Amino acid sequence: MTAREEMLRRVREALGGSRGAHPPVPRGYARRLTGPQAATRADVVALFTERVADNRAAVRHVGADELGTAVAAALWGREAKRIAVPADLPFGWLAELDGVRALADTPALDLDALAAVDGVVTGCAAAVARTGTVVLDGGRAQGRRALTLVPGYHLCVVHADQIVGTVPEAVTRLDPARPLTWISGPSATHGVEGVRAEGVHGPLHLEVLVVED
Amino acid sequence: MPKFAAAARPALADTGLRRALRGTTAQLRGRAAAAAAEPADWEDLREAGRAIGEEALLNLDVHLEDLERAVTEAGGTVHWAADAAEARRVVTGLVRASEAREVLAAASLTLREIGLDGALARAGVAVQETALGDLAVRLGEDEPSHPLSPAAHRDRAGIAELFRRAMPAAGADLPDDPEALAAAARAHLRERFLRARVAVTGANFLVAETGTAVVVESEGNARMCLTLPETLICVAGIDKVVPTWDDMEVFLQLLPRASTGDRMTPYVSSWTGVTPGDGPRAFHLVLLDNGRTRALADEVGRAALRCVGCSACLNVCPVYERTGGRPYGPVHQGPIGAILTPQLRGVESAAMASLPYASTLCGACADVCPVKIDIPDVLVHLRGLVVDSRRRRPVPPPEMVLMRGLAWTMGDPRRHAAVLRRGTRWARLLSRGGRIRRLPGLLGAWTEARDLPAPPAESFRAWWDRTRA
Numbered sequence: 001m002t003a004r005e006e007m008l009r010r011v012r013e014a015l016g017g018s019r020g021a022h023p024p025v026p027r028g029y030a031r032r033l034t035g036p037q038a039a040t041r042a043d044v045v046a047l048f049t050e051r052v053a054d055n056r057a058a059v060r061h062v063g064a065d066e067l068g069t070a071v072a073a074a075l076w077g078r079e080a081k082r083i084a085v086p087a088d089l090p091f092g093w094l095a096e097l098d099g100v101r102a103l104a105d106t107p108a109l110d111l112d113a114l115a116a117v118d119g120v121v122t123g124c125a126a127a128v129a130r131t132g133t134v135v136l137d138g139g140r141a142q143g144r145r146a147l148t149l150v151p152g153y154h155l156c157v158v159h160a161d162q163i164v165g166t167v168p169e170a171v172t173r174l175d176p177a178r179p180l181t182w183i184s185g186p187s188a189t190h191g192v193e194g195v196r197a198e199g200v201h202g203p204l205h206l207e208v209l210v211v212e213d
Numbered sequence: 214m215p216k217f218a219a220a221a222r223p224a225l226a227d228t229g230l231r232r233a234l235r236g237t238t239a240q241l242r243g244r245a246a247a248a249a250a251e252p253a254d255w256e257d258l259r260e261a262g263r264a265i266g267e268e269a270l271l272n273l274d275v276h277l278e279d280l281e282r283a284v285t286e287a288g289g290t291v292h293w294a295a296d297a298a299e300a301r302r303v304v305t306g307l308v309r310a311s312e313a314r315e316v317l318a319a320a321s322l323t324l325r326e327i328g329l330d331g332a333l334a335r336a337g338v339a340v341q342e343t344a345l346g347d348l349a350v351r352l353g354e355d356e357p358s359h360p361l362s363p364a365a366h367r368d369r370a371g372i373a374e375l376f377r378r379a380m381p382a383a384g385a386d387l388p389d390d391p392e393a394l395a396a397a398a399r400a401h402l403r404e405r406f407l408r409a410r411v412a413v414t415g416a417n418f419l420v421a422e423t424g425t426a427v428v429v430e431s432e433g434n435a436r437m438c439l440t441l442p443e444t445l446i447c448v449a450g451i452d453k454v455v456p457t458w459d460d461m462e463v464f465l466q467l468l469p470r471a472s473t474g475d476r477m478t479p480y481v482s483s484w485t486g487v488t489p490g491d492g493p494r495a496f497h498l499v500l501l502d503n504g505r506t507r508a509l510a511d512e513v514g515r516a517a518l519r520c521v522g523c524s525a526c527l528n529v530c531p532v533y534e535r536t537g538g539r540p541y542g543p544v545h546q547g548p549i550g551a552i553l554t555p556q557l558r559g560v561e562s563a564a565m566a567s568l569p570y571a572s573t574l575c576g577a578c579a580d581v582c583p584v585k586i587d588i589p590d591v592l593v594h595l596r597g598l599v600v601d602s603r604r605r606r607p608v609p610p611p612e613m614v615l616m617r618g619l620a621w622t623m624g625d626p627r628r629h630a631a632v633l634r635r636g637t638r639w640a641r642l643l644s645r646g647g648r649i650r651r652l653p654g655l656l657g658a659w660t661e662a663r664d665l666p667a668p669p670a671e672s673f674r675a676w677w678d679r680t681r682a
Contacts, residue, residue, distance in 0.1 A: 002293070019271045019272065023264070026264055029257040051476065144492070149433065168462035171458065176423040177287070191363075192369050194238075194365065197391035199392070200395045200399050202479070
């Protein structure tokens with residue numbers, strides 16, 4: 001008997017006649033934000049901003065027409081000289097860059113090149129207000145997972161209409177067939193005396209630009 | 214493995230360890246309590262988490278077959294391992310085939326459970342731990358004391374000392390603040406991540422419907438392992454299966470808040486099979502039984518298989534806080550370990566039989582469990598199994614002899630009063646400073662893990678007779 005057959009046989013034997021009908025999963029939890037915190041769209045965006053900051057990431061609001069300037073200002077603020085970007089990043093996002101070289105990830109940059117850049121700029125697939133999370137799925141303007149993992153600084157552009165209130169709303173929107181990365185603040189460890197310390201393996205700094213269209 | 218009470222003795226005498234543990238558990242406990250108090254629907258989420266876990270287990274065979282099909286369709290390979298030896302064989306074979314001399318590991322309890330490090334070492338392959346705490350434990354040639362904070366028993370000075378010795382690049386004057394230690398670990402491991410060809414990880418959840426593996430973490434070392442190498446091997450217990458992708462909306466809310474007290478841990482990664490141009494080219498999922506089906510067969514005890522590994526129960530446990538993780542054995546520690554380990558391995562050995570007694574039954578663990586595992590209920594159930602397993606022995610165990618004697622004594626008031634009088638006198642002779650540290654003979658087993666207050670000079674009955682009669 002193969003291990004597979006043996007394990008399935010054991011499972012069936014263990015369950016025996018005890019299965020049968022069982023009540024459906026009670027799903028009385030909140031699917032959407034309610035209450036004064038989420039009366040309007042603007043409230044949801046404001047909550048997202050507050051929670052991103054709680055996660056110790058930098059967060060700023062910009063108008064759609066100021067995005068290029070804001071991206072450039074953020075990179076200058078970090079004294080970035082060379083950055084990596086997904087090949088399909090909208091051109092306008094980098095239009096104001098001056099003195100910063102953007103390396104497109106096509107053909108794929110090798111890991112040493114990724115480790116040597118000063119940062120990475122991406123978009124996202126969705127964002128969650130309640131937890132201050134951005135989710136990347138490798139889709140448009142996001143690139144492969146290594147891009148947002150190896151460099152020490154990640155600048156993530158979130159359009160206000162990508163922000164949902166809750167985790168259930170985000171899970172419904174996302175396609176599990178794609179590789180997903182949920183990012184809530186910079187890399188952190190609790191490894192020493194249970195105290196949170198930033199930066200072990202992932203980006204040490206996360207900065208989020210919320211674009212109000 | 215020795216009995217719990219014996220294994221706990223050195224830890225109880227180590228004041229440094231107790232101070233470090235008290236600090237870590239208090240931190241985590243406070244953060245988790247605040248995080249659970251925030252959402253108004255926390256109790257609804259717990260109830261949903263409990264029900265999904267039950268549903269997952271009650272149809273586990275169907276879910277496992279669905280999972281296998283979905284992973285395979287997405288370009289992954291599924292392996293089945295009935296026990297630890299088989300899992301070691303599968304992983305070692307895969308690593309050998311890759312011809313890698315070093316593999317990266319994002320530590321998981323499952324990897325410890327199957328003893329992967331030793332098996333790979335024998336095959337000439339070095340295993341590099343990648344999480345900060347695990348790295349410290351490895352450098353200290355030590356055992357982890359907490360599943361989320363493996364180095365919880367060491368303070369910052371101790372960890373800095375280990376890093377200074379093992380990471381010459383960090384410098385002899387590496388300060389002992391947590392930020393500096395994190396930076397040193399980052400620098401030390403960077404090169405290894407960039408060169409790695411094979412990584413081994415666990416998984417927090419496996420979604421049967423879609424074949425998706427989910428890993429929840431803070432540091433990013435798991436992201437490194439599951440993204441950068443060419444080959445990813447993931448070893449996970451069959452109890453990690455959840456039925457549908459939508460179920461993740463519950464666990465992604467419950468787990469981070471209950472474990473580190475984050476609204477969401479810094480990173481959650483999920484992947485389904487392989488994705489061309491992004492991440493490993495080969496994905497192997499090793500499904501491990503190793504006693505889980507034995508636990509599944511126990512209708513009360515199977516609740517332990519719902520565990521999502523948050524470690525909230527450890528952080529509130531008065532016993533764990535004083536003994537640390539080691540007395541519970543090498544893998545599953547704290548209250549959940551006390552019910553899971555004896556089920557995975559059977560209660561026949563003295564060490565396993567001692568675990569259900571490693572508790573005060575105070576119930577704090579059940580109150581905080583995000584998937585509502587009634588740990589005290591299972592502890593009591595397992596104590597029953599332990600007693601039953603001994604009832605069949607030809608020589609009755611001391612407790613049973615004692616209980617029978619007690620039943621006879623208490624069956625008659627005069628007999629009871631006489632024994633009480635005599636017993637009191639003897640007990641007071643044994644006491645020092647109002648406490649009895651060790652009872653003689655068979656009774657000694659009871660004082661192995663506790664002191665007994667000396668009885669008062671006069672029993673209540675005697676006092677009543679003297680003053681009221």
